[in-house]
Amino acid sequence: MKKTILKEYAKLIAEVGANVQKGQEVIITAGLDQPEFVAYLTEACYKAGAKKVRVEWMYDQLTKLHAKYQKQAVLAAVEEWEKAKLQHMVDTLPCRIYLESEDPDGLKGIPQPKYSKAMAARSKVVKPYRDAIDNVHQWCIAAVPGEKWAKKVFPHLSKKQAVEALWEAILNCARADGDAVAAWRAHSADLKARCEYLNSKNLRKLHYTASNGTDLTVGLMEQGIFMGGSEFTLGGVEYQPNMPTEEVFTTPKKGEAEGVVYSTKPLSYQGQLIDGFCLEFQDGKVVSVKAEQNEALLQRMVEMDENAAYLGECALVPVSSPINQSGLIFYNTLFDENAACHLALGMGFDNCIKDYDQYTKEERMAFGVNDSIIHVDFMIGCEDLSITGITADGEEVAIFRNGTWAF
Numbered sequence: 001m002k003k004t005i006l007k008e009y010a011k012l013i014a015e016v017g018a019n020v021q022k023g024q025e026v027i028i029t030a031g032l033d034q035p036e037f038v039a040y041l042t043e044a045c046y047k048a049g050a051k052k053v054r055v056e057w058m059y060d061q062l063t064k065l066h067a068k069y070q071k072q073a074v075l076a077a078v079e080e081w082e083k084a085k086l087q088h089m090v091d092t093l094p095c096r097i098y099l100e101s102e103d104p105d106g107l108k109g110i111p112q113p114k115y116s117k118a119m120a121a122r123s124k125v126v127k128p129y130r131d132a133i134d135n136v137h138q139w140c141i142a143a144v145p146g147e148k149w150a151k152k153v154f155p156h157l158s159k160k161q162a163v164e165a166l167w168e169a170i171l172n173c174a175r176a177d178g179d180a181v182a183a184w185r186a187h188s189a190d191l192k193a194r195c196e197y198l199n200s201k202n203l204r205k206l207h208y209t210a211s212n213g214t215d216l217t218v219g220l221m222e223q224g225i226f227m228g229g230s231e232f233t234l235g236g237v238e239y240q241p242n243m244p245t246e247e248v249f250t251t252p253k254k255g256e257a258e259g260v261v262y263s264t265k266p267l268s269y270q271g272q273l274i275d276g277f278c279l280e281f282q283d284g285k286v287v288s289v290k291a292e293q294n295e296a297l298l299q300r301m302v303e304m305d306e307n308a309a310y311l312g313e314c315a316l317v318p319v320s321s322p323i324n325q326s327g328l329i330f331y332n333t334l335f336d337e338n339a340a341c342h343l344a345l346g347m348g349f350d351n352c353i354k355d356y357d358q359y360t361k362e363e364r365m366a367f368g369v370n371d372s373i374i375h376v377d378f379m380i381g382c383e384d385l386s387i388t389g390i391t392a393d394g395e396e397v398a399i400f401r402n403g404t405w406a407f
Helices: 003-017 035-047 060-069 072-076 080-092 114-133 147-153 159-173 180-199 295-301 361-367
Strands: 025-031 052-058 095-100 139-143 203-209 215-220 248-250 252-262 267-269 272-282 285-293 311-316 342-346 375-379 386-391 396-401
Touching: 003 035, 003 095, 003 139, 003 180, 025 035, 035 052, 035 095, 060 114, 072 114, 080 114, 114 295, 147 159, 180 248, 203 252, 215 311, 252 311, 267 295, 267 375, 272 295, 285 295, 311 375
Parallel strands: 025 052, 025 095, 095 139
Antiparallel strands: 203 215, 203 386, 215 252, 248 311, 252 272, 267 272, 272 285, 311 342, 342 375, 386 396
């Protein structure tokens, strides 16, 4: 891929995705797959006005070695220096950018459930720091191709050809070719218009049905709203959390989900793929799971904490989305969740409450926002998915028909 194109993509992430502010610190989390692009992004952040850019590197092979040789208690521990670093993040409110490139099977063979238990323990310590910066700083998740990821998506190509093909797919899906800034403005406006329509309907339930067996009814909060496109910090800074994004989403009401839902794409979780699965809900909680691949890992996921088995998100994505139309399975949640309607288990979004900043955390939870150490999206959209909204007055509103918008 030409350097000029990659530098424009880096600029788009820094200035539109993260919207780095002058004098702001930036944390970039990335794998070892594209160090040259990380340098481009670092420079783009500085040119946008960043005071300081810190890069934190990730490498699956090291993670596997740590998990293999460290005792669980050591693996789970959050050291004092790590807490100090987290507190610095709370104090300075840096812009955070995540570059995804990892191998979908990169953690295959990691000792389970040792690793899951250790990560659950770490997350409980880290979560209060993350909660403290929620909605008051910008963050953006974008992607660059790694060789193993590229070969997973394009197994018939050579490594070099696969990486180039994945670059093209990423840039196309992220609206990073052509006049990217104008494209993002128009796309965000369309998503926000759909949110306005849905928010005007005073919906209380969503009923999902499909020929694969999905028949699920999910409750919505009276105070809840649908969101999509760009978001704003409490200080008024606009940013794009996900590049790409195709979703209109809301946080459902905890405790109100009944029925069965079937996945339609593989789920990449903790570096492993879970596939061919379904979940049964009663009183809002997952009561049984089945999977053709990695069922035990799926079961551990819904047991990560006391609220991991409850829903935290309902997201609407038409099958006409560019990602779905590409015909590719990316084996990566950032992309696959934007190819199809999806749900998420675990943590809900506080900002899906109207005027959320006027309520305490406890009040938002009382409204029905779920709180958990996980937030895991899984895809349920398909060509014949129908979603019917039910209003507070009992009126039925067509939301999706045949996998796409009904309005």
